[in-house]
Amino acid sequence: MIIRCTLSKTRDQALLKTISFMGCICTKQRLGKKDFEALASKTCFNAGEVEALHLLFKKLSSCLVDDGFISKEELQLALLKGRKKQSLFTDRIFHLFDLKHDGVIEFQEFVQSLSVFHPSAPQEEKALFAFRLYDIWQTGFIGHREVEELIWALLKESDLILPRDIVDTIINKTFQEADRKRDGKIDLEESKSGGNLPLGNHPYSRI
Ligand SMILES: [Ca+2]
Numbered sequence: 001m002i003i004r005c006t007l008s009k010t011r012d013q014a015l016l017k018t019i020s021f022m023g024c025i026c027t028k029q030r031l032g033k034k035d036f037e038a039l040a041s042k043t044c045f046n047a048g049e050v051e052a053l054h055l056l057f058k059k060l061s062s063c064l065v066d067d068g069f070i071s072k073e074e075l076q077l078a079l080l081k082g083r084k085k086q087s088l089f090t091d092r093i094f095h096l097f098d099l100k101h102d103g104v105i106e107f108q109e110f111v112q113s114l115s116v117f118h119p120s121a122p123q124e125e126k127a128l129f130a131f132r133l134y135d136i137w138q139t140g141f142i143g144h145r146e147v148e149e150l151i152w153a154l155l156k157e158s159d160l161i162l163p164r165d166i167v168d169t170i171i172n173k174t175f176q177e178a179d180r181k182r183d184g185k186i187d188l189e190e191s192k193s194g195g196n197l198p199l200g201n202h203p204y205s206r207i
C-alpha cells in the first residue's frame with residue numbers, strides 16, 4: 001500500500017511537472033518581426049522599440065515564474081527595486097496595465113500601456129491614464145483624499161520624505177489648477193483640459 005501511494009505520488013508529481021511545462025510553452029508567445037510591426041502600428045513605438053520592450057518583458061515576466069506573463073508580484077519587484085511589498089501605487093499601475101482584467105499583464109498589454117508614456121503619445125491619452133490612476137475608487141471623479149493617498153504612496157515608494165505642509169500645498173495647487181468648476185473634485189473633462197496631476201519621478205516611468 002505504502003509503495004503504491006508513493007508510486008502514485010511520484011506519477012502525479014511527474015504529471016504536474018509536465019502540465020506546468022506545457023503551460024509555459026503554451027502561454028509564452030514566440031514573436032517575430034511581423035508581430036513587432038503589428039504592435040508598433042497600434043502604438044507610438046516603432047518595431048525596433050517593440051522588440052527591445054519584448055526583451056524587457058521577458059526579463060520582468062520571468063523574475064518569479066517564467067510563464068510569459070507579468071504578475072502583480074513581478075511588477076512590484078520591478079518597480080520597487082526588488083522590495084517585495086504591498087503598494088497602492090503598484091496596485092494602481094497593475095490595474096491600468098492589465099487591460100483585459102484577467103490578473104496578469106501580457107506582452108500586448110505591456111506595450112499598449114507603456115505607449116502612453118511615449119513623448120509623442122496624444123496628450124488626451126496621457127491625461128486619461130493619469131485620471132484613471134488617481135480615480136482609485138472608480139467613481140468618475142478624483143477627490144482630495146485620492147490625490148493625498150496616491151501622493152503619499154508615491155513618495156514612500158520613491159524614498160522621499162516631504163513635510164505634510166508641502167504635500168498639502170501640492171494637493172491644493174493641483175485642485176486650484178484642475179478643479180475649474182470649484183466643486184472640490186476633478187472630473188475627466190477637467191483633467192483632460194490641462195489639469196496636470198502630480199506624478200513625480202516614480203520608477204514606473206523608467207521601466
Ligand atoms: Ca511571470
Ligand SMILES: [Ca+2]
Pocket residue numbers: 097098099100101102103104105106109
Ligand atoms: Ca491581462
